[in-house]
Amino acid sequence: MPKRQLMLALDVGTTKVSALVAEARPDGELAVLGIAATPVVGMRRGLVFEVERVALAIRDAANRANSMAGSDLTQAAVAINGDHLTITPGQAKVSLKSGVIRDEDMQRVLERAAHVELGAGREVVRVIRRGIAVDGFRGVADPQGMVAHTLEADVFVVTGLSTVIRNLRHVVNMAGLQPLELIPAPEASALAVLSAEEKQVGVVHLDVGGGTTGVSVYRSGQLEYFGVIPLGGESITSDLSVGLGVVATQAERLKLEHAAVASEREGTLEVRAVSGQSVKLIPIKEMQEIVAARVDEWTDYVEQHLQRIEWTKGPAAGVVMTGGGALLKGLGPYLETRWGWPVRLGTPIGLGGLSDLSRSPGYATVVGVAKAMASHEQSRTVESPWQRVVQFWVNLWK
Ligand SMILES: Nc1ncnc2c1ncn2[C@@H]1O[C@H](COP(=O)(O)OP(=O)(O)OP(=O)(O)O)[C@@H](O)[C@H]1O
Ligand SMILES: [Mg+2]
Known part of the structure; x- marks a missing residue:
């Protein structure tokens, strides 16, 4: 019987650690056997700040993905993120x-x-x-x-x-796992959701996370540009918290349930005060203005990256967004109006198995890490970054 090719992929994001156990099938499809996400505290803008808390979240997500898959994988390919890339x-x-x-x-x-x-x-x-x-x-x-x-x-x-890379490897080790290759998060999430046709005709990919936004451009089938902005959905939550005088958990709930870009909605929302039973009234207009200001600033940053590309026409395949932050209501239509390009949410493609959860835009990075591994059948640990690079190419070439 041919040996099954199982792999463990990790995405240590600013707000959650995702782990995925997948099998590379001979037909090129990736079968998802286990998937889990654990909220994480201790990451900032894609970087590890509190080693122990992050290690615990990694261990939890990896254990749950492994037990769902009935596997015991300890070597993992890991997404790396941050504006240092x-x-x-x-x-x-x-x-x-x-x-x-x-x-x-x-x-x-x-x-x-x-x-x-x-x-x-x-x-x-x-x-x-x-x-x-x-x-x-x-x-x-x-x-x-x-x-x-x-x-x-x-x-x-x-x-x-190097210090960021060392700490990411260290925290994965502390979780009892061995980090194999590191895959840049923007590359991984693009790999999960973009088709070869989109990359050929031209496409902008935005991976809107909690603390970062990856901006990539593909044209003529190749990566033409990528950069990472140290800004994501968390900044909207903290603006709402400060601006409306509510705690972060309430601000997050307001954002997920009610916030929308360029919304005309009026009226008030009731938020229960943290202590006691009193209720605070939040004017919806005020909430939307706070969201709009941050989204406007975020879009300016994205444009600074897109301006580095020479465009004769815009990207023919438009803009594809992944990451939880891309789910903000009204964001797609707002960008379509501002840029005049079609904007869509990207969901991971080419998946089989337990794929419902893994088809969400928020899991694109971890799926892409597994896809990167599957494409070159990486199966062992190599010592230095340089050897890893060479090994990668040797495998890809085969
Ligand atoms: N429905 C929603 N509407 C608005 N924002 C959302 C929604 N769902 C998730 N988010 C936001 O998405 C962000 C998390 O996205 P994601 O899980 O992709 O980030 P991450 O990978 O942990 O972070 P990063 O990639 O920046 O390191 C949070 O700020 C969260 O509030
Ligand atoms: Mg992310």
């Missing part, structure tokens, strides 16, 4: 000794392309392949076995702050 383009060209492109040549050119200036305190998280050229012909999808004199590679090297 940046991309640097890298290129390399190698001459082919044998005249035929082999694994070693591909490995050599990708290794060289990934040698970019890292900057102090930074390390490689991941190398994203963008384009391969054979004897100057660009856009070759599978050059293996082709006869050529030269092979060129274009990559994006995703780098991050």
Whole structure:
């Protein structure tokens, strides 16, 4: 019987840790066998701040996903997030000794392309392949076995702050798990929800989390840009808490149940005071103004990222949003009006098994981490970040 390919994926988000146990099926589908999310305190804007509390949440989510799947996986691929993540383009060209492109040549050119200036305190998280050229012909999808004199590679090297990376690995270890590869959260969530056609014709992807927003642009089938904004749905909650004089849990409930962008709704809402039985009246208009101000500021930040792209026309496939923050009522229509592009919610695709929960936009990152693993059948721990990068490419190439 063929060996079953099970994997554990983790997303240590600002508001929740998600864990997913999945099986990579031979037909390319990912079967979800176990999925769990545990609320977390101790993360800020995608970064670990309170190690023990975060470790407990990781352990809880992973245990529940494992027990649902009847598995006992301890090696996990983990999403990494935060505005410390940046991309640097890298290129390399190698001459082919044998005249035929082999694994070693591909490995050599990708290794060289990934040698970019890292900057102090930074390390490689991941190398994203963008384009391969054979004897100057660009856009070759599978050059293996082709006869050529030269092979060129274009990559994006995703780098991050070493201290953030070390702490993420440390907290996963403290939870009793071994972190394998780290997958940038924006890349993972895009992998979960975007189709090849959307990436081909052009699409903007926004992963709107609690403390971060990932902004990615795909065109001509490739990643063209990504950046992370240290702002997400939590800032709306804290603005509501301060602006309306209610505690954070009440502000969160008001946001989930009543807040909407560009809403004309009037009247008042009753909120029970924290101590005692008295009731506080919240003017809806005031609440919506607070939400609108924050969403306006957030949109300005997103636009600063989108302005770095040269657009002749907008993205033909529009904007696809994931993350819990994308569920804010009225956000999609607001962005459609402001940008003139279609905006939709992205739900994970290509899933089987227990997929109801995993089809929610809030689980896109953890699903994408599993998909990234499934696509290159990573199955072992390797020591250094550099080895991991090389191993990744070796696997992908096969
Ligand atoms: N229905 C909803 N309406 C508005 N906001 C929502 C809704 N559901 C969830 N959210 C918000 O989504 C945010 C959490 O999203 P998500 O779970 O994607 O974040 P995360 O992955 O923990 O954080 P990050 O990606 O920033 O590290 C919270 O701020 C939450 O209030
Ligand atoms: Mg997230």
